[in-house]
Amino acid sequence: MPKYDFLPKDINRKRRILGRILNRKELPNFVYRVDTRAPGTIRQQGFQPMDPQGVVTAIDHVKNSLSPNHPDYVLDNMGKGPAAKDYTQWVSTAGYGFFQPIDATFSSHLLRDNSYIYKIDTTIAVQTGPFVDANAHFDNSGLERPYATQREWIKLGGIHQAAIIYYITGRTMGDAMNANNIAPPTSALPWIQF
Numbered sequence: 001m002p003k004y005d006f007l008p009k010d011i012n013r014k015r016r017i018l019g020r021i022l023n024r025k026e027l028p029n030f031v032y033r034v035d036t037r038a039p040g041t042i043r044q045q046g047f048q049p050m051d052p053q054g055v056v057t058a059i060d061h062v063k064n065s066l067s068p069n070h071p072d073y074v075l076d077n078m079g080k081g082p083a084a085k086d087y088t089q090w091v092s093t094a095g096y097g098f099f100q101p102i103d104a105t106f107s108s109h110l111l112r113d114n115s116y117i118y119k120i121d122t123t124i125a126v127q128t129g130p131f132v133d134a135n136a137h138f139d140n141s142g143l144e145r146p147y148a149t150q151r152e153w154i155k156l157g158g159i160h161q162a163a164i165i166y167y168i169t170g171r172t173m174g175d176a177m178n179a180n181n182i183a184p185p186t187s188a189l190p191w192i193q194f
Contacts, residue, residue, distance in 0.1 A: 013139050020136055027131050030165075030186070031093035031153050033118045034110050039167055039194065042118065046161040047091045054089035061090040061154055062134045063146055091159055093120060093131070095151040099173065099183035115170030119191060121163050122153075129157030166191035 004012055019025075033047060060066055064084050066073045072087050102110060110117070122131065134152035138145040168191055177183050 009144070013142070017139050025133070025136070027122050027126070027153065028095050029122060031095060031120050031122055031131070032098065033093045033120060034115055034170065035118060036115050039116065042164060043161055043194070046164065047159040049089045049091050049158060050085060051087050052089055052157065054087050056084045056088040056090065058090065058132050058134065058137050058154055059141065059143065060084045061088045062138070062152060089156060091155040093153050093155060095153060096186055097151040098149070101181040102177065102183070110170045110173065113169065113171045116167050117170060117173055118164050118194070119166040120159060121165050124163035125155060125159050128160055129155060131155050164194045166194055168192060
């Protein structure tokens with residue numbers, strides 16, 4: 001939202017919150033997950049959190065850093081706490097806006113032959129637990145959004161393989177993007193039935 005960068009951060013946060021309310025923002029029908037595991041592996045297990053019984057907050061999950069009050073928090077010899085991903089009960093996904101344009105943090109991870117983009121039907125996936133809009137959660141908590149352009153939706157618990165309906169390779173997505181790293185409409189991509 002560069003056109004609003006001149007506004008104070010707190011005003012922008014309130015503007016985004018109000019915009020979500022006025023636009024009645026809801027979980028999209030489909031979310032996407034980039035993963036290096038092949039479709040054969042995902043067909044067997046879906047997407048499962050590292051620790052289904054975990055007690056990682058949504059904020060710690062998105063930041064990938066445990067808070068000092070987490071029971072597994074211990075500083076290493078470099079003075080750094082553990083990564084949340086090893087203890088989390090959440091699974092990360094993103095709305096298609098993630099590819100419009102693609103977040104630079106993940107472009108090198110995405111545009112490879114050994115990565116896959118999985119399309120997930122949220123009407124099926126919510127049967128095993130809710131999704132949380134990461135950006136809205138950070139805004140509602142009064143915190144800076146660390147990865148605002150990722151359009152992240154975090155899923156509490158696993159995503160059953162029945163909810164995963166299509167996939168393409170990261171290379172296919174990369175080849176389909178225009179010069180500004182913007183993906184075409186999802187309907188224009190050569191999705192492979194899962």
